[in-house]
Amino acid sequence: MTKYARAFYCNLPDDNNQIVIASRAWNNTTGTGPSAIYRIPLTQIFDDVWFIGNHYVGQYLIKTADGFVEVDSGNTSGEVQTFNYPAMLSLGLSSSYPLKAVFLTHGHGDHDGGAKWLLDNLGARSYLGSADAAGKNYAPITIDSTNLAMRQMSIGGKTFWVLPTPGHTSGSTSAVLEVKDWGRTVRVLINGGQSMTNSIPQVAQYLDSIERTYAMATVLNVEGVMTPHIYWDGEGAKLDEINATGRTNPGQHVYGHENVLRQLAVARECSASWLTKLDTTAVLPVWRFNTLEFVGGNPTPTKVAAKLANGWGPLANQKVTFSVGKSGPACTAMTNSQGVASCAVHPLRPHKDELTASFAGSQDTEFVDLPAETTAQVCSNGNCKDK
Amino acid sequence: MSKRSKVGLALVAGSLLAASCAVDARSLDDAVVYSAAPVSTLVSRRDLQFKLGHAQRGACRVTLLAHQAAGAEPRPVAMISSWQSDQGARVSVHRLFQSATLDTSDLDVAALEHLYALALRQEPVARFAFADGVPPCESARDDYSHAEFLRELARIRERAVARPDHRGTGVAWHVVSMAPAQTNRADADEVGIRVVSDQGPMAGTTIFFNRAPHSGCVARSGQDGVATCRLVDQHGDDESHSEDGAAPVVATFPGDVRAGRFLLPTTFVLQPAP
Numbered sequence: 331m332t333k334y335a336r337a338f339y340c341n342l343p344d345d346n347n348q349i350v351i352a353s354r355a356w357n358n359t360t361g362t363g364p365s366a367i368y369r370i371p372l373t374q375i376f377d378d379v380w381f382i383g384n385h386y387v388g389q390y391l392i393k394t395a396d397g398f399v400e401v402d403s404g405n406t407s408g409e410v411q412t413f414n415y416p417a418m419l420s421l422g423l424s425s426s427y428p429l430k431a432v433f434l435t436h437g438h439g440d441h442d443g444g445a446k447w448l449l450d451n452l453g454a455r456s457y458l459g460s461a462d463a464a465g466k467n468y469a470p471i472t473i474d475s476t477n478l479a480m481r482q483m484s485i486g487g488k489t490f491w492v493l494p495t496p497g498h499t500s501g502s503t504s505a506v507l508e509v510k511d512w513g514r515t516v517r518v519l520i521n522g523g524q525s526m527t528n529s530i531p532q533v534a535q536y537l538d539s540i541e542r543t544y545a546m547a548t549v550l551n552v553e554g555v556m557t558p559h560i561y562w563d564g565e566g567a568k569l570d571e572i573n574a575t576g577r578t579n580p581g582q583h584v585y586g587h588e589n590v591l592r593q594l595a596v597a598r599e600c601s602a603s604w605l606t607k608l609d610t611t612a613v614l615p616v617w618r619f620n621t622l623e624f625v626g627g628n629p630t631p632t633k634v635a636a637k638l639a640n641g642w643g644p645l646a647n648q649k650v651t652f653s654v655g656k657s658g659p660a661c662t663a664m665t666n667s668q669g670v671a672s673c674a675v676h677p678l679r680p681h682k683d684e685l686t687a688s689f690a691g692s693q694d695t696e697f698v699d700l701p702a703e704t705t706a707q708v709c710s711n712g713n714c715k716d717k
Numbered sequence: 718m719s720k721r722s723k724v725g726l727a728l729v730a731g732s733l734l735a736a737s738c739a740v741d742a743r744s745l746d747d748a749v750v751y752s753a754a755p756v757s758t759l760v761s762r763r764d765l766q767f768k769l770g771h772a773q774r775g776a777c778r779v780t781l782l783a784h785q786a787a788g789a790e791p792r793p794v795a796m797i798s799s800w801q802s803d804q805g806a807r808v809s810v811h812r813l814f815q816s817a818t819l820d821t822s823d824l825d826v827a828a829l830e831h832l833y834a835l836a837l838r839q840e841p842v843a844r845f846a847f848a849d850g851v852p853p854c855e856s857a858r859d860d861y862s863h864a865e866f867l868r869e870l871a872r873i874r875e876r877a878v879a880r881p882d883h884r885g886t887g888v889a890w891h892v893v894s895m896a897p898a899q900t901n902r903a904d905a906d907e908v909g910i911r912v913v914s915d916q917g918p919m920a921g922t923t924i925f926f927n928r929a930p931h932s933g934c935v936a937r938s939g940q941d942g943v944a945t946c947r948l949v950d951q952h953g954d955d956e957s958h959s960e961d962g963a964a965p966v967v968a969t970f971p972g973d974v975r976a977g978r979f980l981l982p983t984t985f986v987l988q989p990a991p
Contacts, residue, residue: 610971612757695763
């Protein structure tokens with residue numbers, strides 16, 4: 331990790347205050363002065379997405395078939411005029427290829443400070459959580475913050491799965507959208523707002539929001555993240571890397587589904603920890619991130635076994651299901667004291683079938699054991715390279 | 718874990734209008750999705766199942782606290798309504814049954830303990846109305862501060878614990894009080910609070926200060942029970958919130974859970990200097 335990547339998903343107001351304050355010094359909006367070194371040039375991160383901003387906060391420019399959609403609007407109108415507008419011009423902004431809409435993660439000035447300029451000069455309306463919309467001078471189109479359900483919205487003609495995630499602000503909204511990574515469609519998460527306060531109800535909301543975000547990322551099979559505050563998850567280092575050596579394949583912002591869920595699970599634990607500091611009577615179960623691995627390499631027709639474990643060790647007495655596809659042969663077994671479940675699936679065809687082991691998750695008052703799944707090709711002897 | 722269920726509010730007699738929020742609990746009868754109530758060490762009988770149901774009615778957020786006996790539908794025992802009025806945030810809390818009408822004292826105590834845990838998660842700067850088993854219009858008082866309301870709940874809970882038929886352990890609840898402490902009045906970011914328990918000033922206690930939208934600090938109290946610190950904007954857009962200095966500061970005492978003695982978590986709202 332580089333100097334910019336603190337990766338502190340916790341973002342707790344006590345120990346991390348100094349980190350936050352330090353990162354605020356990177357919020358250069360003019361391109362001048364000592365902090366200008368923290369500006370990040372227009373950087374392509376996906377086939378159709380560019381980042382622009384600084385090491386504190388940035389915006390994402392998304393190219394669609396007939397115009398741009400922007401995520402967040404910059405700190406100020408001056409920043410937009412100096413950086414975002416020229417960036418869009420360089421990418422083809424014109425009367426026939428306009429900025430169609432802006433999705434605002436929440437109503438703080440470092441996210442919506444340029445919304446009025448974009449409305450007045452480019453005619454682009456901004457979408458904002460209704461709970462943050464009071465008093466805004468850019469006539470936002472509101473996303474109902476009181477409806478906490480995930481739903482699809484067309485924003486500037488692009489499909490967003492939006493999820494109101496109050497906590498950082500009452501009107502924070504997270505979203506998932508599809509982007510292209512070297513031609514492959516990838517779903518990425520946009521976090522609606524990071525960092526917690528010292529308020530019990532707000533932190534309780536924040537915790538609930540992260541738990542619902544985890545559920546959204548799970549059901550939508552999210553593989554990547556685009557965070558406005560790039561210091562939050564080390565994304566700044568990835569942008570530096572892209573600018574130094576170019577985009578990788580898969581791109582730097584494609585973390586993989588499991589890693590996205592791990593990231594959110596860490597963020598959830600941090601939020602739970604903070605809530606129990608503010609209210610010592612709250613009893614919150616620990617979220618445990620589980621992994622399933624086939625025992626002894628790939629499964630074979632005579633050996634179907636997988637181990638379920640987490641940071642605490644093996645997970646015993648849990649049901650694991652083995653199946654070929656969704657409707658193929660299957661069996662279920664309970665894990666033993668070593669976390670290993672084993673049963674027989676008939677028939678299994680070496681080098682033809684893929685076997686999936688899955689754990690649906692479980693919970694009690696102490697722990698929430700998160701679901702886990704793994705898939706591997708069936709081989710004759712545990713090693714598919716050696717037929 | 719969640720269960721979709723009819724509320725069955727036929728159990729609830731009379732008008733259940735929640736003060737100015739004007740939500741009739743019977744209107745929630747269409748379908749409320751219940752999930753397990755948050756777990757709290759305050760609740761002495763965790764074997765008694767309590768559920769939470771939520772509904773949004775216009776600008777009003779309604780939370781139902783319900784007891785669910787084995788094999789039965791959830792039975793609402795309290796309703797919390799919150800909304801924004803011209804005067805600021807408002808919360809109306811309505812216990813739907815008086816203590817004596819609940820099946821057992823244990824159930825009554827558990828409901829009150831859950832209610833305290835839920836009340837703690839309400840907006841501290843709100844003004845609270847409380848109707849205890851009577852229609853809200855007959856409420857004796859409808860302008861509690863958060864701390865006053867929490868104290869009132871603790872008092873009612875202590876009464877319920879003292880009932881002869883109460884069989885639970887009933888860990889003793891102790892109320893902690895906070896009051897403003899002298900700070901540099903010229904600096905709106907300097908905050909201080911004095912923390913006092915029934916045994917006098919509390920030393921070594923952590924107090925969390927919060928000022929909307931996102932300024933905060935944490936302080937430990939000295940021998941005199943006074944905790945002071947300087948608010949820090951935890952986000953990067955402090956210049957866009959020029960109203961910050963005029964916002965109230967909420968001090969939170971996080972509670973102290975020890976065997977046989979709970980010091981209850983509570984809050985105190987420090988109003989800005991005029």
